[in-house]
Amino acid sequence: MSERGTEERHGAGDRAQPTRLPRWVKVFLIVAVALVLLAVGVALVVGGEHGPGRHQAQSTTIGAPLPTHQPYTLGGLH
Amino acid sequence: MVMSASVRRAALALHVISSVGWIGAAAAYLVLGITAAESEHPLTVRAAWIGMDLLGWQAVVPLGCLALVTGLIMSVGTPWGLVRHYWVLIALVLTVIALAVLIFHMPAVTAGADLARTLDDRAVAELGGDVLHPALGLLVLIVIAVLNIIKPRGMTRYGRRRAQERAARSAVRASR
Numbered sequence: 001m002s003e004r005g006t007e008e009r010h011g012a013g014d015r016a017q018p019t020r021l022p023r024w025v026k027v028f029l030i031v032a033v034a035l036v037l038l039a040v041g042v043a044l045v046v047g048g049e050h051g052p053g054r055h056q057a058q059s060t061t062i063g064a065p066l067p068t069h070q071p072y073t074l075g076g077l078h
Numbered sequence: 079m080v081m082s083a084s085v086r087r088a089a090l091a092l093h094v095i096s097s098v099g100w101i102g103a104a105a106a107y108l109v110l111g112i113t114a115a116e117s118e119h120p121l122t123v124r125a126a127w128i129g130m131d132l133l134g135w136q137a138v139v140p141l142g143c144l145a146l147v148t149g150l151i152m153s154v155g156t157p158w159g160l161v162r163h164y165w166v167l168i169a170l171v172l173t174v175i176a177l178a179v180l181i182f183h184m185p186a187v188t189a190g191a192d193l194a195r196t197l198d199d200r201a202v203a204e205l206g207g208d209v210l211h212p213a214l215g216l217l218v219l220i221v222i223a224v225l226n227i228i229k230p231r232g233m234t235r236y237g238r239r240r241a242q243e244r245a246a247r248s249a250v251r252a253s254r
Contacts, residue, residue, distance in 0.1 A: 021164075021232075022164060022230070022231065022232030024230050024232070025164045025168070025232055028168065
């Protein structure tokens with residue numbers, strides 16, 4: 001089954017379809033819009049930063065930064 | 079512009095590898111994000127954030143870009159086209175949105191990794207994780223993959239017009 005043959009069969013069938021949005025596209029768009037509205041609603045209710053940056057203002061930096069290369073020793077082994 | 083069979087197969091292989099790789103990298107990122115959110119051990123949280131930063135920039139973003147580019151090549155270079163079929167159009171829109179959100183989100187992850195390197199143990203333990211973005215992103219990638227596998231029927235108005243024009247040309251050639 002070639003890709004071109006599959007595509008042509010799809011095309012032939014689709015050309016005969018009435019000029020309306022397929023049902024699965026309508027359902028997909030409805031679900032997508034609902035999810036976007038839900039996300040906007042949650043963002044409005046929660047408000048403010050929602051990503052990893054939400055912790056940055058509360059954090060304090062005490063102590064030396066981690067070295068990039070730290071020799072590792074396992075107990076008494078070297 | 080239609081590609082030869084060998085070029086099409088090579089482009090398809092690259093597209094499948096990069097797309098599935100993107101999903102795998104996103105799943106690995108999500109594991110690290112959940113680990114950082116759930117763990118109370120400072121060393122684990124530090125490692126998870128640094129891992130998210132590395133994995134994000136060096137695997138998730140490059141694979142996402144490659145999946146988008148190869149997808150565009152596959153669309154334009156085959157009879158599927160870019161805007162002729164609804165599944166291609168929706169997959170393209172979702173891919174662009176997912177990649178844009180990812181690229182705009184990563185600087186915050188880098189900032190989180192920098193904090194994980196510098197904060198003391200008490201503060202790091204409260205740093206939290208990154209779950210919402212990668213979880214939603216992974217869901218979108220799975221939807222895109224399902225669309226690519228199932229290829230549900232439905233041509234756009236432009237696609238129907240192009241198909242009718244091609245059919246008319248074929249009929250004219252056949253009648254000669």
